[in-house]
Amino acid sequence: MTDYAEEQRNELEAIESIYPDSFTVLSDEPISFTVTVTSDPDENGEIVEATLKFTYVEKYPDEPPLWEIYSQENLEDVDGEDVLALLQQQAEENLGMVMIFTLVTAVQEKLNEIVDVMKHRREEEKQRKEAEAEEAEKVLFQGTVVTIENFLTWKAKFELEMSELRTKRQKEEEQGGKLKLSGKKLFETDHNLDTSDIQFLEETGNNVEVDESLFQDIEDLDLDEDDPDFDPLDLGSDED
DSSP states (O other), rough: OOOOOHHHHHHHHHHHSSSSSEEEEETTTTEEEEEEOOOOOTTOOOOEEEEEEEEEEEETTTTEEEEEEEEEOOOOOOHHHHHHHHHHHHHHHHHTSHHHHHHHHHHHHHHHHHHHHHHHHHHHHHHHHHHHHHHHHHHHHHOOOOOOOHHHHHHHHHHHHHHHHHHHEEEHHHHOOOOOOOHHHHHOOOOGGGGHHHHHHHHTOOOOOOOOSSSOOGGGOOOOOOOOOOOOOGGGOOOO
């Protein structure tokens, strides 16, 4: 007949000696304890850690112990599920034998794999960002390939912006009194301009002063109207 209690006590002493700094007894009835498992650090010193809680059942090791992830560090939920699935697999494969050391060792290896995956993910993310930056630089120097679709989109946007700009400028000029009109528009909008010259003459009394000294007395002019070469336009000429 198997003495389960003795097997459990012996294993507990062995686990405590193997993991003195990460082993903690939580209770004696039932026997419950934790073992903290830490991955090897990566090149940046980052680690993944999981504290496993084990509880012996009455017929352990013929029946698997109870386990759970008691606490964790840098362990994502999906990776935690993988750790629990691994514990289930290892427990089934080692029924009938004390298995805590085997379970902890399997989790240790799993955490190291998770660290490697994290490193690989960081490298992929770095490469992705570098590729995106390189592609953005190519677009900057090569420009965007013009298609009918993007040209029509640009044209519609450009015309809308120009229309809004013209409307804005016109409103600003109207509000500032700077709207310029052609001569025709001025006469069409201000009918007082039609009578401005007439009104000016009426106000001055049609009196226009003429300097008679500017004109020569016609009686003093020697006109030879019988001369066939006579040209009244030559009268003002200085030539004889």
